[in-house]
Amino acid sequence: MKKIILAFMVLASIHGVSVQQLQAQKVYATKTGQIIFNATGGVEKIAAANNQVDSKFVDATGQIIFGVLVKGFKFENQLMEDHFNENYMESTQFPKADFKGYIKNIKEVDLTKDGSYPINIEGVLTIHGTGNKVTTTGTIQIQQGKPTITGEFSIKIKEYGIKGLYIGEKIAADAKIKVNCKYQN
Amino acid sequence: MLKRSIALLIITSSFFLQKAQAQNVDLFSEQNETESSDITTGTFKASRIVNGQSIENVGAGVLDFRILHRFGALSQGGYNLFGLDQATMRIGLDYGINSRLMVGVGRSTYEKQYDAFLKYRIIRQQDGNRHIPFSLSYAGTAIYKSLKEATTIYTPYVSDKFSFAHQVLLASKVNDYISLQLTPTLIHYNIVENKTMPNDFYSVGAGFRLRLSKRLNLTTEYYHRVDKLNGYYDPLTIGLDIETGGHVFQLHVTNSTGMTERTFINETTGSWSKGDLRFGFNISRVFTVRKPKELRGIQF
Numbered sequence: 001m002k003k004i005i006l007a008f009m010v011l012a013s014i015h016g017v018s019v020q021q022l023q024a025q026k027v028y029a030t031k032t033g034q035i036i037f038n039a040t041g042g043v044e045k046i047a048a049a050n051n052q053v054d055s056k057f058v059d060a061t062g063q064i065i066f067g068v069l070v071k072g073f074k075f076e077n078q079l080m081e082d083h084f085n086e087n088y089m090e091s092t093q094f095p096k097a098d099f100k101g102y103i104k105n106i107k108e109v110d111l112t113k114d115g116s117y118p119i120n121i122e123g124v125l126t127i128h129g130t131g132n133k134v135t136t137t138g139t140i141q142i143q144q145g146k147p148t149i150t151g152e153f154s155i156k157i158k159e160y161g162i163k164g165l166y167i168g169e170k171i172a173a174d175a176k177i178k179v180n181c182k183y184q185n
Numbered sequence: 186m187l188k189r190s191i192a193l194l195i196i197t198s199s200f201f202l203q204k205a206q207a208q209n210v211d212l213f214s215e216q217n218e219t220e221s222s223d224i225t226t227g228t229f230k231a232s233r234i235v236n237g238q239s240i241e242n243v244g245a246g247v248l249d250f251r252i253l254h255r256f257g258a259l260s261q262g263g264y265n266l267f268g269l270d271q272a273t274m275r276i277g278l279d280y281g282i283n284s285r286l287m288v289g290v291g292r293s294t295y296e297k298q299y300d301a302f303l304k305y306r307i308i309r310q311q312d313g314n315r316h317i318p319f320s321l322s323y324a325g326t327a328i329y330k331s332l333k334e335a336t337t338i339y340t341p342y343v344s345d346k347f348s349f350a351h352q353v354l355l356a357s358k359v360n361d362y363i364s365l366q367l368t369p370t371l372i373h374y375n376i377v378e379n380k381t382m383p384n385d386f387y388s389v390g391a392g393f394r395l396r397l398s399k400r401l402n403l404t405t406e407y408y409h410r411v412d413k414l415n416g417y418y419d420p421l422t423i424g425l426d427i428e429t430g431g432h433v434f435q436l437h438v439t440n441s442t443g444m445t446e447r448t449f450i451n452e453t454t455g456s457w458s459k460g461d462l463r464f465g466f467n468i469s470r471v472f473t474v475r476k477p478k479e480l481r482g483i484q485f
Contacts, residue, residue: 025210027210027212036483036485038485040485045485047485048480049479049480049483051479056212056215057212058210058212060210061210063210063211063212063213064212065212065213065215069223071223071224071226074477074479074480075477075480076473076476076477076480077244077247077471077473078243078244078245078247078281078471078473079244079247079433079471081226081244082226082227083428085226085227086226086227086361086399087399087400092361095223100212100213164399165400
């Protein structure tokens with residue numbers, strides 16, 4: 001009998017704690033975030049934008065994800081876009097790129113108060129089927145309760161197993177990536 | 186007492202389960218619920234397989250400047266340096282109005298032809314939400330022969346100098362390496378030599394692409410004429426597409442001289458078996474005239 005009561009108490013206490021967590025957790029999401037990159041190495045501009053970035057983050061844990069369809073990157077030059085997909089990214093084989101990580105200092109951000117807060121993000125970026133750890137800084141801006149995350153970082157193209165004749169020449173060895181996601185709540 | 190405890194236990198554990206489900210906000214383990222359609226690209230490397238239209242369009246807002254060049258027949262022998270002394274050419278400008286519609290104009294030295302065409306994508310091969318294993322387009326071409334003809338009893342009207350080609354392009358990218366195309370074609374002449382000849386000629390084209398490497402593709406193009414004009418041959422072309430940055434070079438060997446649909450499909454004078462082969466090349470250079478709307482106002 002005592003055991004049963006004890007079990008009940010333990011369960012009830014776990015339950016209590018979890019309810020607190022549940023109330024605090026909120027997921028912010030967008031499907032129209034923007035990621036642009038620039039890998040210009042020579043005279044010709046090699047840059048593209050994707051305006052259909054899928055991103056979510058959790059306020060309590062700082063967990064954050066970004067996902068894109070590689071074919072969703074738009075170039076000024078159609079031929080360049082075809083080369084990007086066929087020769088470099090092999091988009092049929094690796095249709096998606098994603099980032100899974102954490103906003104390390106999410107506790108310092110007051111999502112209920114308008115303002116601008118610096119954030120540190122750490123996680124794994126997977127492009128071309130290859131994952132690499134990325135650590136970067138960004139900004140979270142709250143406007144009328146809606147957060148916008150912006151950030152900028154560079155990656156070494158070859159670290160993602162992307163091969164091609166012009167990497168390091170016409171195509172820069174490092175691609176500069178800019179993120180701009182406005183979330184709904 | 187025991188029953189009550191068990192009941193309590195069940196109630197609390199049910200709360201616990203409920204909580205366990207709700208608390209599990211783990212974005213990493215979430216599946217992407219919606220996957221948008223993945224439109225197949227690069228079925229062929231250029232908007233023409235070699236001479237004839239391919240399923241590909243130039244992109245929206247992209248201007249494609251094309252120079253097509255055919256040397257004389259190899260069978261002419263050493264005096265004409267195996268055809269290199271002679272040449273016919275076509276220069277053309279193609280433009281993508283949107284992602285489905287493209288238009289183009291051209292001028293050929295052969296018969297001093299002008300031509301204009303439009304090509305519209307009706308169905309696009311895709312995976313993802315919808316699975317469509319093939320693409321379908323329509324291409325319509327008007328050809329005007331401006332070469333002055335020897336005076337005859339009959340003075341031709343301007344309209345007599347026009348001919349038209351209607352083509353249905355049916356293509357499939359089987360995998361990254363192989364693409365196929367079938368091209369039922371109707372060629373209409375506004376005027377023919379005599380009353381016994383029909384004005385409409387049907388033919389079926391077949392196209393093939395084999396990827397050899399990231400930048401090299403082997404192409405083949407053949408038209409089988411259902412209705413035949415006497416003294417002409419079915420055109421067969423074997424080509425090599427070479428891609429470099431903003432250019433596509435198409436080097437090839439063909440038995441046709443002209444580069445408009447009417448001429449190369451219906452009026453190919455050379456025969457493969459007699460060695461009337463010509464070396465030729467197409468050069469394509471693209472320019473972005475209008476930025477895609479996704480890129481407007483972006484600072485890279």
